Amino acid sequence: MTGAERPTRVVLADDEPLMLAGLAAILDAQPDIEVLGTAADGRQAVDLVARTQPDVACLDIEMPVMNGIEATREILSRQETQVVMLTTFRREDYLVDSLQAGASGFLLKTATPEQLAESIRTVASGEALLAPEMTQALIRRTVHAESAAQDSATQSSPARDSTVEPLSQRERDVLAQAALGLSNSEIGERLFIGAETVKTHMSRVLAKLQLRNRVQAVAYAHRQGIVADSPE
Known part of the structure; x- marks a missing residue:
C-alpha cells in the first residue's frame, strides 16, 4: 500500500461477542483494512455506519433489535456503503433477501480468514461477491x-x-x-x-x-x- 492509498474502512456487526472479536482481529491484522468499530445488533450497526461512514459494513443476518437485512435496507437508503452479509446458514431465502436489500456480498461464517479479507476488498472495489457454496x-x-x-x-x-x-x-x-x-x-x-x-x-x-x-x-x-x- 503506497502512502497515497488509504485502507479500506470497515464496521462489523454480530450479536455473538466471540465472533465479533474474532472478525475484528482478522481484519485488523490486514495492512490495507481498518476496523472503525463494532456493533451488537442491527440498530447499533445503522447508527455506527451513519457516524463513521465506512467503505464496507459487514453484518450478521440474525441479530436482535434489527436483523442484518433490515439494517442493510436502512443503511443503503441513507448512503453509499457496500454491505457484506455474514451468516451461519445456507438458506436461499437469506441470500435472495440480502441481494434484494442491496447487499454486495454474501459470505458463510465457515469462510477462511483469507476469504473474509478478500471479500471486503472485493466489494470495496465495486464488485459483487457470493459464497461459492x-x-x-x-x-x-x-x-x-x-x-x-x-x-x-x-x-x-x-x-x-x-x-x-x-x-x-x-x-x-x-x-x-x-x-x-x-x-x-x-x-x-x-x-x-x-x-x-x-x-x-x-x-x-x-x-x-x-x-x-x-x-x-x-x-x-x-x-x-x-x-x-x-x-x-
Missing part, C-alpha cells in the same frame, strides 16, 4: 424464475428469442468466465487482461443485454449455455 443455488433459482417469466410473456405475446449476437467475442469470453463465479481479477488472470478491463467488458455486457446486475448476467449465461471450462 451458494452461487449455484442462486443461479438455479434465478434461471427458473426468469424462464417462468419468459414463458408467461410468450403465452401472451410471442417474442423473439434473446441471443448473444450483440456481444463481442471478448465480452462473450468474459461472460463465460463470470458464469463460473469468478471475480474480475480471476477472470483477468485466465484471459490475460487487467481486472479493470474485465470490469469494463462486464459493464458492456449488462448494458447490451439490458440486465441489472452480475447475478442476472450469470443466470443468462447458464440459460444460453455460455459457460467456460471450470478452473483446474
Whole structure:
C-alpha cells in the first residue's frame, strides 16, 4: 500500500461477542483494512455506519433489535456503503433477501480468514461477491424464475428469442468466465487482461443485454449455455 492509498474502512456487526472479536482481529491484522468499530445488533450497526461512514459494513443476518437485512435496507437508503452479509446458514431465502436489500456480498461464517479479507476488498472495489457454496443455488433459482417469466410473456405475446449476437467475442469470453463465479481479477488472470478491463467488458455486457446486475448476467449465461471450462 503506497502512502497515497488509504485502507479500506470497515464496521462489523454480530450479536455473538466471540465472533465479533474474532472478525475484528482478522481484519485488523490486514495492512490495507481498518476496523472503525463494532456493533451488537442491527440498530447499533445503522447508527455506527451513519457516524463513521465506512467503505464496507459487514453484518450478521440474525441479530436482535434489527436483523442484518433490515439494517442493510436502512443503511443503503441513507448512503453509499457496500454491505457484506455474514451468516451461519445456507438458506436461499437469506441470500435472495440480502441481494434484494442491496447487499454486495454474501459470505458463510465457515469462510477462511483469507476469504473474509478478500471479500471486503472485493466489494470495496465495486464488485459483487457470493459464497461459492451458494452461487449455484442462486443461479438455479434465478434461471427458473426468469424462464417462468419468459414463458408467461410468450403465452401472451410471442417474442423473439434473446441471443448473444450483440456481444463481442471478448465480452462473450468474459461472460463465460463470470458464469463460473469468478471475480474480475480471476477472470483477468485466465484471459490475460487487467481486472479493470474485465470490469469494463462486464459493464458492456449488462448494458447490451439490458440486465441489472452480475447475478442476472450469470443466470443468462447458464440459460444460453455460455459457460467456460471450470478452473483446474
